[in-house]
Amino acid sequence: MDTVSPGDRIRGLISSARSSVEIIAPFIKVGTLRTILEAVPATVPVRCVTRWLPQEVASGVSDIETLDLLEQRGNAHLSLVDNLHAKLYIADSDCLAGSANVTYSGFGDSPDSNIEVLIATTAEDQGVAATLADIELHERPATRELADQLRAVVDYLGQAAHTTRLRATWFPRSRKPKPAFRRYQELYSTNIPRGLTTAERLTVEDIVGMNLAPGLAEREFDAAVRDRLEQIEPASALLAGTGDALLTFKDTYSFLSELDMDGYSEQDLWRAFIEWMAHFYPDRVMKQSITEIALRRAQHIH
Numbered sequence: 001m002d003t004v005s006p007g008d009r010i011r012g013l014i015s016s017a018r019s020s021v022e023i024i025a026p027f028i029k030v031g032t033l034r035t036i037l038e039a040v041p042a043t044v045p046v047r048c049v050t051r052w053l054p055q056e057v058a059s060g061v062s063d064i065e066t067l068d069l070l071e072q073r074g075n076a077h078l079s080l081v082d083n084l085h086a087k088l089y090i091a092d093s094d095c096l097a098g099s100a101n102v103t104y105s106g107f108g109d110s111p112d113s114n115i116e117v118l119i120a121t122t123a124e125d126q127g128v129a130a131t132l133a134d135i136e137l138h139e140r141p142a143t144r145e146l147a148d149q150l151r152a153v154v155d156y157l158g159q160a161a162h163t164t165r166l167r168a169t170w171f172p173r174s175r176k177p178k179p180a181f182r183r184y185q186e187l188y189s190t191n192i193p194r195g196l197t198t199a200e201r202l203t204v205e206d207i208v209g210m211n212l213a214p215g216l217a218e219r220e221f222d223a224a225v226r227d228r229l230e231q232i233e234p235a236s237a238l239l240a241g242t243g244d245a246l247l248t249f250k251d252t253y254s255f256l257s258e259l260d261m262d263g264y265s266e267q268d269l270w271r272a273f274i275e276w277m278a279h280f281y282p283d284r285v286m287k288q289s290i291t292e293i294a295l296r297r298a299q300h301i302h
Contacts, residue, residue: 006100006116007035007107008087009070013158017091022123024049024088024135027056027101032109034103037073046076049135051084052142052150054209061103064147070173079139080146080214086131093123140215149188149214162208168229170209171180172272173264176200178261180225184205198296201204226280235277238297239284246288247295267281 014021014036021040023033028050033230040046048070050111056062089096098118104110121128177197183203196204210220210228228237234252238245249270274295278287288296 005108006118007109009118010096013089013091013096017044018046019092020083022047022090024052024086025101026084027061028066029103030065032068032104032107033066033069048078049081049139051082052080053211054153055212057153063148067147069141078142080142081135081138090123095123095128097121098129102227129166146214151186171259172206172276174206175272175275176203177194177276180207184221212295245297262280
């Protein structure tokens with residue numbers, strides 16, 4: 001039975017590099033990355049690709065300090081891909097592909113290590129090559145400015161610990177989505193406003209709950225919010241059709257009652273949901289005032 005740990009296999013592969021090393025994983029801890037870099041010949045350039053999402057950094061599964069470590073080494077580059085899930089370790093053209101992140105548990109370096117798989121292949125393999133091409137299309141440099149912005153958000157998360165719990169489905173609580181992009185920009189500045197009203201803070205906490213990457217333009221931000229909304233069951237059902245349809249509080253009550261949002265009634269959540277849907281889908285849904293406020297899916301006449 002093979003008892004070689006994933007980390008030992010990866011470090012062994014990396015140590016054989018003569019022209020290039022690529023380390024690609026969504027979660028990278030600085031201590032584990034250091035053990036890889038120590039195995040890389042000093043003259044070989046290193047390309048590292050990861051993702052920095054605020055709640056993942058705040059929860060400790062990824063380290064912003066990877067940038068510091070790579071800058072100290074020199075001859076190294078760090079880039080980010082927000083939806084990265086692939087784990088690839090490449091020395092020249094040889095590759096290990098699998099499930100192991102650059103963490104102690106992923107590398108088998110801790111008593112409670114994960115069960116991982118690594119498959120030996122090459123960078124020319126059709127699937128690997130396609131993944132690398134996709135990464136190149138979406139990556140952006142991990143800059144010092146971006147690291148500082150993310151640290152500011154992580155600091156904010158530390159002060160609002162109750163917002164850090166990731167939910168399977170994000171759901172808004174604020175009834176004021178209109179200033180959401182402005183609040184997002186403020187959140188990812190190094191001078192996050194502290195004197196917020198309760199309503200303003202709730203909008204910020206809704207944004208934090210979406211776990212968005214820094215640096216999105218307004219169009220990208222709007223698309224990301226719509227993506228989160230479309231993961232909500234009543235929203236996806238309403239948007240799926242092509243004809244006229246009406247969604248009422250009664251239709252969503254069962255779903256809302258299972259959300260486990262302490263301090264927020266089903267009616268509170270319904271009103272917030274209406275506001276976010278109407279704001280981010282102005283051409284597809286509208287608020288309808290009948291005996292109660294509802295959402296209507298309809299084609300607007302231009």
